[in-house]
Amino acid sequence: xNDPTPVRTYLGVPLYRPRVAFFEFSSCEGxxxxxxxxxxxxxxxxxxxxxxxxxxxxxxxxxxxxxxxxEGSITRGxxxxxxxxxxxxxKVLVALGSCACFGGVNQLKNRFGxxxxxxxxxxxxxxxxxxxxxxxxxxxxxxKIFGCPVKKEEVENIIINxxxxxxxxxxxxxxxxxxxxxxxxxLFDLGEPCLGPxxxxxxxxxxxxxxxxxxxCRGPAEDTNIEQMKKIMxxxxxxxxxxxxxxxCFGGFSSYAQELRKK
Amino acid sequence: MKIDCNINVHHLTRVEGHGNIRITIEAxxxxxxxxxxxxxxRFFEAMLVGKKWDNAPWICGRICxxxxxGHTLASxxxxxxxxxxxxxxxxxxxxxxxxxxxxxxxxxxxxxxLSAPDFLNAGSVFPLIESHPDVVIKAAGIKQLANDICxxxxxxxxxxxxxxxxxxxxxxxxxxxxxxxxxxxKVVSDLLLTAKLFKTFKIPDFIRETEFVSLKANRNxxxxxxxxxxxxxxxxxxxxxKQMTNEYIVEQSTSKWSRLSRKSFAVxxxxxxxxxxEFLDTSAMEISLSFGLKPVNHNPYMNNIAQLVECVHVVKExxxxxxxxxxxxxxxxxxxxxxxxxxxxxxxxxPRGILYHCYDFDEAxxxxxxxxxxxxxxNHANIQHDLEELAGRYASEGIRDKxxxxxxEMLVRSYDPCISCSVH
Ligand code: SF4
Ligand code: SF4
Ligand code: SF4
Numbered sequence: 264x265n266d267p268t269p270v271r272t273y274l275g276v277p278l279y280r281p282r283v284a285f286f287e288f289s290s291c292e293g294x295x296x297x298x299x300x301x302x303x304x305x306x307x308x309x310x311x312x313x314x315x316x317x318x319x320x321x322x323x324x325x326x327x328x329x330x331x332x333x334e335g336s337i338t339r340g341x342x343x344x345x346x347x348x349x350x351x352x353x354k355v356l357v358a359l360g361s362c363a364c365f366g367g368v369n370q371l372k373n374r375f376g377x378x379x380x381x382x383x384x385x386x387x388x389x390x391x392x393x394x395x396x397x398x399x400x401x402x403x404x405x406x407k408i409f410g411c412p413v414k415k416e417e418v419e420n421i422i423i424n425x426x427x428x429x430x431x432x433x434x435x436x437x438x439x440x441x442x443x444x445x446x447x448x449x450l451f452d453l454g455e456p457c458l459g460p461x462x463x464x465x466x467x468x469x470x471x472x473x474x475x476x477x478x479x480c481r482g483p484a485e486d487t488n489i490e491q492m493k494k495i496m497x498x499x500x501x502x503x504x505x506x507x508x509x510x511x512c513f514g515g516f517s518s519y520a521q522e523l524r525k526k
Numbered sequence: 527m528k529i530d531c532n533i534n535v536h537h538l539t540r541v542e543g544h545g546n547i548r549i550t551i552e553a554x555x556x557x558x559x560x561x562x563x564x565x566x567x568r569f570f571e572a573m574l575v576g577k578k579w580d581n582a583p584w585i586c587g588r589i590c591x592x593x594x595x596g597h598t599l600a601s602x603x604x605x606x607x608x609x610x611x612x613x614x615x616x617x618x619x620x621x622x623x624x625x626x627x628x629x630x631x632x633x634x635x636x637x638x639x640l641s642a643p644d645f646l647n648a649g650s651v652f653p654l655i656e657s658h659p660d661v662v663i664k665a666a667g668i669k670q671l672a673n674d675i676c677x678x679x680x681x682x683x684x685x686x687x688x689x690x691x692x693x694x695x696x697x698x699x700x701x702x703x704x705x706x707x708x709x710x711x712k713v714v715s716d717l718l719l720t721a722k723l724f725k726t727f728k729i730p731d732f733i734r735e736t737e738f739v740s741l742k743a744n745r746n747x748x749x750x751x752x753x754x755x756x757x758x759x760x761x762x763x764x765x766x767x768k769q770m771t772n773e774y775i776v777e778q779s780t781s782k783w784s785r786l787s788r789k790s791f792a793v794x795x796x797x798x799x800x801x802x803x804e805f806l807d808t809s810a811m812e813i814s815l816s817f818g819l820k821p822v823n824h825n826p827y828m829n830n831i832a833q834l835v836e837c838v839h840v841v842k843e844x845x846x847x848x849x850x851x852x853x854x855x856x857x858x859x860x861x862x863x864x865x866x867x868x869x870x871x872x873x874x875x876x877p878r879g880i881l882y883h884c885y886d887f888d889e890a891x892x893x894x895x896x897x898x899x900x901x902x903x904x905n906h907a908n909i910q911h912d913l914e915e916l917a918g919r920y921a922s923e924g925i926r927d928k929x930x931x932x933x934x935e936m937l938v939r940s941y942d943p944c945i946s947c948s949v950h
Contacts, residue, residue, distance in 0.1 A: 399651065
């Protein structure tokens, strides 16, 4: 691609810009859009990396890239092959968003038999589909960026850190830590359920900031205490269904959700 | 007369989702012209079964990253209609404002980033950053404003957090809201310059008569709920949507197709303008007329212009809405929700056309069955028939393969298809 974006220099020397490619599998494509939706910093960001593949935005395509940002989950045979090819070419493969990391909302269909799912939507017409899988079930994933959607600032920081070779550390603390720092009224006090106590931080308590309880889109925090969470929910009068709905929504808590569903 | 031509576009770029275009002409005869949708289905309708009502908008917003607000609002409307909840005037205004800003950001994204490169001979918007910096900066500025207002009203621009059944979890800050007024006024003049730019584009002169379906205006140019109409004179109630969509399954596509009075119909900005032209804001109407766009226009490439006209309309109307909201006292943001058994339909005009969500609930408010009909799936058959006509016509005129390929790509892009959404 002819590349018109201004190149950053340091002490007059042009900085190396890694070649970045975006790919998507079964998804809403929202995580990619978060990057295009980033008007204020988009041009700055483009001066740090060279985008060589972004089907949603450009006609040119290239197979020569270093960082592959892969969105979406895997739900059909042909997707597996495409993903393996990307893995072969990429130096760093990043799972972008909860669909790629855990299966995302797509994995909600895994609670049913595939035959029933097909019939419910397509009747007796033939249609190909498999159980939904996250990327790491098929290829090695070097790095995960959590969230449904991902936070644009986080994506940009992470890519820049990969470019300059800095280690990437995800927060270990839960959403509650951020929520308290933001001085929000706790949703439980407003009579609303919230998965903040067990969900990994990093979104700056995005939902509770809007008085909307967390649904755990970023998956479990370190030291997740599900029993404690169930107890809090119960004390505030929420049914097991309410906690199950949230635990199974994005796939990050799927092992806990399966256990709960079994009962 | 053109003898042979073979066009094969695998995974068309600068559209949302995955689709292919195949055109074959042998000895001057059109052998095939196909619009294939190869996106992987995600089975949202199955996912929802057994889930409680509050899951629906939150999950269904994820059908589409571009129009997550539209899906969320259609889903909420379907739940509210099932439970007999009528949103307050305040909620209605906030929802329309949010919807307008999604329309604005989506139309701008399509017009500048996906569509304009074709007219300016570029493969993407990236080379335009250098060749037409003013254009790109302007577009980025409008999108940013639209997204900022979505953040302010809906909590976030993608997969909104404040929009719930019964209203909003939280209201926007009035000070913040009033700050947007000046910025919106500036957008009006930016849009006039955009219109100037688009006047320099050569819109392909291609007409194929078809039917156009949209919501029907009551007092205003319609976006959320109401009756359904078509340019062939069909008129139905919102809950009768299935009689408008008539979905069926075809082998060349993982998305379902639709038909009404003819073999296909179209939805989207052009359909809305064709059905509700007289309800446009006056300055939007002026721009429309300056491009020669008035009902019923049968040139699919004019959907680009229709989107531009709607940008002006939604900005003007949003300015009015913000003033009204600022002039009134805030009321309770959220009504109580009492579930009951029954069926609810929500019809909403999203950027790409009319969208329907429909759910059946049991007494406790769990979903028994769900159905979502996406604008792009209603357009697929129309795209297919346009493509056939276009390939046949241009082939017989002896136009070069490369040019036919570009015209075919531009045709599909004009519909601004949202393919992953149509397969959901
Ligand atoms: S993680 Fe969420 S926002 Fe990202 S692609 Fe998947 S559904 Fe869309
Ligand atoms: S609202 Fe949620 S995230 Fe915030 S403190 Fe309460 S439980 Fe934790
Ligand atoms: S608050 Fe919870 S659901 Fe919301 S973005 Fe953060 S992790 Fe995801």
